[in-house]
């Protein structure tokens with residue numbers, strides 16, 4: 052019983068960590084963030100829980116940025132901008148693909164479209180400042 056409670060407490064903490072940030076963290080970030088409060092937490096536990104949350108639709112995966120999978124606690128449809136210099140992932144709430152476009156594509160290719168994933172790439176404002184000579 053004790054063991055099980057401890058387990059679900061960790062599970063909760065992992066989910067909360069993802070839900071309470073907009074930085075689209077990696078498993079490593081979650082691990083480092085929770086480690087002080089959960090000294091017996093392992094990176095494997097974090098990975099296992101994240102993939103479970105993903106399967107359950109509680110979080111989404113943004114994809115791999117610089118070799119590390121990035122997670123998002125915001126499961127509402129939204130668009131991402133990924134900085135190709137520092138790897139920061141920024142939410143762009145605007146909708147870029149309309150329902151009409153989905154229908155057009157569905158008709159043209161005889162497929163059923165139920166979600167669209169648009170990603171923007173480039174330099175974030177911080178990197179832009181760093182790259183621009185004053």
Ligand SMILES: [Zn+2]
Pocket residue numbers: 134135136137138139174175176177178179
């Ligand atoms: Zn950047």
Ligand SMILES: [Zn+2]
Pocket residue numbers: 075123125129130131141142
């Ligand atoms: Zn996001």
